[in-house]
Amino acid sequence: MSTEGGPHPNPPLRRATIADVAREAGTSPALVSRFLTGNQRVSEASAARIRKAVDRLGYVPSVTARNLRLRQTGLIALVVPYLDNPLYSLHATGAERELAAAGFLTVVCSTRTKPDGSYLGRSFFDTLGAGRVDGALIFPYQEEVGDLDTLRAQGTPIVLIDRVPMLPDGIAPFDAVTVDNEGAVFNATVRLIEAGHRRIGLVSLRAGSLSGIPRFLGYKNALQAAGIELNRDLVALGDGSDLGGATLFAGLLDNGCRPDAIVVATTLQTRGALEVVRRRELQVPRDLAVIGYRHDQSVLWPEIPTYRYPGQTLGEVAAQMLLNRLSGKDGGDVLSESLGLEFVPSSPLQMH
Known part of the structure; x- marks a missing residue:
């Protein structure tokens, strides 16, 4: 029997x-469902x-049931x-903001949590491919290509962020938002050349790595364009x-072929390089010209010219791309966008 007014005397x-709502309201579950939806x-x-029955019982629609139905x-x-790199927290901040506005919850996981940095991705991708998520934003490694293709074939939309692995024959391109690291390092090297430097060093990521290859190419091409061996x-x-x-950075200063300028091509490496500058009491750019990388939250000392990596924007754009894919607004074409790095000047480069 229904009780009029006030909270239910014996709430379940x-x-x-x-x-429960249907019994309390004296109607059918189908009618309640039609009203709620x-x-x-x-x-x-x-x-x-x-409405009265919903209020008295404190009924809250089940998101799980709704999602199963849809x-x-x-x-x-x-x-x-990794979870300890501040860049990835910026990716997450940007992505989460866009996804939350569209009604999605962002779940962050890492594929390199072993002490030796070895690959853990397969277990994550097996879980994702079981229909546990509606889509995925992935910072890829080359050895993950097969797993990524399997995940996509299982019906999970994917957007790659920051870089794109080399794809063997038979694997179609992925949606991706990348960063023009090749262009940034090229421009940084050109700036140093135009300031009169010729012995220009490069501190960057491992040779052959997905993120290291474009940075090295930018450096090499800038030297080649200027006729510098x-x-x-x-x-x-x-x-x-x-x-x-x-x-x-210290190794370049101590190897007997000391550069007069150095490009440092990642945000964390820039932070480490500046620790060497402080420890050795070098005056930049008088003793050594340096152009580095920074991100949205970088605090650098001493201040040097840098290229700002668009960490948060990368997450935002990738999330928007995935939402477009989920909504079907993309028309089926492969989606791709490349983000540039903003130059942030500091003190003028010393002319030679």
Whole structure:
């Protein structure tokens, strides 16, 4: 029997269901469902009884049930290599803002959590491919190509972020939002050349890595365009961490072929390089000209000219691309966009 007004005298301990609301309102579950979804009109008298029953029972619609009915989970995966790199938190911030506005929850996971940095991605991709998420934003590695293709074939839309792996024959291109690191390093090297420098060093990521290849190409092409021979003793490639940047930068200063200018091609390596500058009390650009990388939240000292990596924007654009794919507005074509890096000047480069 229904009780008029006020909270229910004996509220159920379990979560109220549509059937509970129907009994309380003296109507059918089908009518309650039509009222809650708004798919069909319900008489005002029935609507009033259902509203009262909903209030008295504290009924909250089940998101899980709704998603099962629509064959959606409401979840988007953001897959990054590590969780301790501030760039990936910027990706997540940008993506989460766009996805939340569209009603999706962002789930962040990493594929490189072993101490040796070895690949853990397959277990994540197996889970994602089981229909646990509606789509995925993925920072890819070359060895993941097969897993990515399998995940896509299972019906999970994918957008790659930052870079695109080389695709073997038979694997179609992926939607992707990339960053023009080749252009940024090319422009940085050209700026140093135009300032009169000729012995220009490069600190960057490992040779052959997806992120390292375009950076090295930008450096090499800028030297070639200026008629400057590439000197391998001025190139230091390796670990992309702060410590890696410090070690590589110090190695260039100490290898007997000291450069008069250096391009540092990642944000963390730039931070490590500046630690060496401070420790050795170098005056930039008087003793050594340096152009580095920064991101939206970088605090650098001493201040040097940098290229700003668009971390948060990258996440936003990738999320928008995935939402377009999910909505069917893309028309079926492969979606691709490349983001540039903004030059942030500091003190003028010393002329030679």
